[in-house]
Amino acid sequence: MLKNSKHFSCYSPPFQTRRNSFPKSRREILLEYVKNVQPEFMELFVVGAMRQTVTNMIGTLPPQFFAVTLTPVAENLAQLMYSIMMTGYMFQNAQYRLELQQGLEQPAALPDVQDKKDAPDYAPGTQKNVSGEVIRWNNVSGPERIDAKKYIELLEAEIEELNNQVGRKSSGGQNELL
Structure with missing residues (x-):
């Protein structure tokens, strides 16, 4: 993002639009900071920065010496309130996306297929004393009746x-089903 920014430097005159407007050491320090900062700590940083910005806009006269009264238009x-709310939503959305991305990067906790075969919760085929019919929907012909025993076998x-x-997917080291 900094590579494409032409007017990022607050230390250079506005007419200077070169990519390397920072001295090399400052640019490297800033890029290193951006690469290494932990996003989890940015929430407190952002709250503090917004608090400081609003305080600077309103004024910072000590209340024990001055009675400051604000009359805004x-x-x-x-x-101002709309801008602060939208900025807050943007940062909250970024934090939510970061948490979601980190959650999706963790391997899914799927039960081991081999363990389930060794100790199943029920024995397949034991529900054979079921009687009756099941109605299921066929996308071509509409509702169709099927024997309950046959339907259980299909489901199993x-x-x-x-x-x-x-x-097969989990043995490959990836879980592409999720």
Whole structure:
């Protein structure tokens, strides 16, 4: 972001638009700081910076010596509050995206397929004393009736296939299903 910024330097005159407007050592220090700063600590930094900005705009006269009264123009105050709210939403959204990204980078805690086969919660095929029919929706022909035992067998076969897919994907070291 700094590489493409032409007017970033507050130390150079406004007519100077070269990429290397900072002396090399300051630029390197700033880039090193941006690369190494921990995003988790930026929230407190941002709150402090916004507090300091508002304090500087309002004034910092000591209250024990001065009685400061502010009379803002309603439109200007509304614009200031809107700007502060939007900045807060932007930083909150950035923090949320960072937490979400960090959460997605962690490996998913999926149950081990082998452990489930060794000690299943139920024995496949034991629900055979079920009677009746199940109505399921077919996208082409509409509702169709199927025997409950056959439907259980279809569901068990589908579960087995999904467990095999998860086993294949997780053995590759990645979880592309999620």
